[in-house]
Amino acid sequence: MTDIVFSESDRLEIGADEYRLRRERVFRLLAEREIDALCVFGPTRVAYLSGFFFSPTERPIALILTANGQVAALLPNLELSHFQQQGPKLDDSAIYPEYPGGGSGRHPLLFLRDLLSRLGVLGKVIAADVDGYEHRWGYRGPALSAVLEQPVQADVALIDDLRMVKSAAEIALMTEACRWGDHAHRLMQDSIRVGSEELLISHGASLQATRDLLAELGGRYVPKAREGLPANAMFIRGANTAHPHGLHESGAVGVGDVLVTGAYGVVGGYESELERTMIVGEPNAEFQRYFAAMLAAQQVGFDALRPGRTCAEVESDVRRFIRDELGMDDLVRHHTGHGFGLEGHEHPFLDLDDHTVIEPGMVFSVEPGLYVPEFAGFRHSDTVVITESGMERLSLYSRELDDLVVAG
Incomplete structure (x- = not known):
């Protein structure tokens, strides 16, 4: 069906160039659909676009891609070094101490709101695979649209169709x-x-x-x-x-x-x-x-x-x-x-x-x-x-x- 792409000495994993090409496809898709930014919460979708594989817990993680080619992430502090080991170089990030707040007094999605503001997309057209982080392991949190106080175009097909x-x-x-x-x-x-x-x-x-x-x-x-x-x-x-x-x-x-x-x-x-x-x-x-x-x-x-x-x-x-x-x-x-x-x-x-x-x-x-x-x-x-x-x-x-x- 296809040419063999791994030699007998290659590590058996997707390489950085293919992850970059995947993100570039998303950048083009955002421009075509006149979407200013995409927030990706699904762990498999995050891995598909970044190469960052992790064990999902109650701590929200999100990858943000913007129509002008920026890459950013919302990460709990305990995953920061892990992302740096696997993922691409980020243009910006929001690192929160812990869920539900770790003493910060702020829900992690509020850190995401600040990040989107710094990226210059708050108030513009924002899409997401799902409207907020999924409820797993006791996580409780608002919809992304509620945190941003604006509509969010939630559509899993934005990434899953590419897969x-x-x-x-x-x-x-x-x-x-x-x-x-x-x-x-x-x-x-x-x-x-x-x-x-x-x-x-x-x-x-x-x-x-x-x-x-x-x-x-x-x-x-x-x-x-x-x-x-x-x-x-x-x-x-x-x-x-x-x-x-x-x-x-x-x-x-x-x-x-x-x-x-x-x-x-x-x-x-x-x-x-x-x-x-x-x-x-x-x-x-x-x-x-x-x-x-x-x-x-x-x-x-x-x-x-x-x-x-x-x-x-x-x-x-x-x-x-x-x-x-x-x-x-x-x-x-x-x-x-x-x-x-x-x-x-x-x-x-x-x-x-x-x-x-x-x-x-x-x-x-x-x-x-x-x-x-x-x-x-x-x-x-x-x-x-x-x-x-x-x-x-x-x-x-x-x-x-x-x-x-x-x-x-």
Whole structure:
């Protein structure tokens, strides 16, 4: 799909030049829309534009971009050195002592108001991804529009639309993430035995895959989070799989259990997705029927993906096949897939009500599922990238039943 952009000695992360180009796209967008400044609160959007990855807490952080090319930030004091280590040079900043005030007697968003005033945009046209900081970890705060005493054009699409089509570097990172998701899944599948505990097998495989990743990549691997592992795998079992997002259960794997798995890697902050439906012991006729139906529906999804079509048209093809060819429309619980990159789910969605036009460079999961109450769920998920003529799988784990049987 794309030329390899990382050499065997490169650190596996987006470089400063690409972050600068992203900000320049925003500057042009602001000028086109006659917006004087944009305040970005969403942690993933801040990272996308600046390279500053952080652990979001109750302390508001905002990146400010102005139409005349200025870059500024609202930061708590405890993140200042962290931003200086990762982020771009700032034209101005507002550093507050602590939330809710740290003795200053002032809410952090009042510091942001002062910053916007110094930038010369207060009272002018201001936009934001959301109208103020999100309420997490006990944070309480007013809307940005209330603090500024003026309207704010709140629109997550201002940044998220730019994130839909991935660059060559992003696709390279996601390809590497897929490789490690596949590896984690292989370790997990090879470890499952009758009597295994799903939690212990899941976490054990994730830890071993992470050891393997770090041993191979060494200093090229750049963690972008405080939590989680670079390579992960898990599964749920039995009738619990009839819940698309069933939680782990205690107890042991048994003969006849259907397993629905999930595995992913995280490289340079970018994620992958791999899911498989498996069986412990010889599959009976009922299992084989639903497995074959699910596999055929996923293939319809693969075949439907190409530039110029809409996400809704892809979903329509899959749903029509499930309804008219399989007669299983009542077993559908969710749409066919979603975009992703820095987040596990991103806009757009392969959904009947998403009319986004598909373009080369978009990355999707393809995961139509069939869920049989009191029996099992059936879902494969693969990471795919849109090419000039169709799509290409980045997750390469086998989809075939013969390769997904665990010895009973």
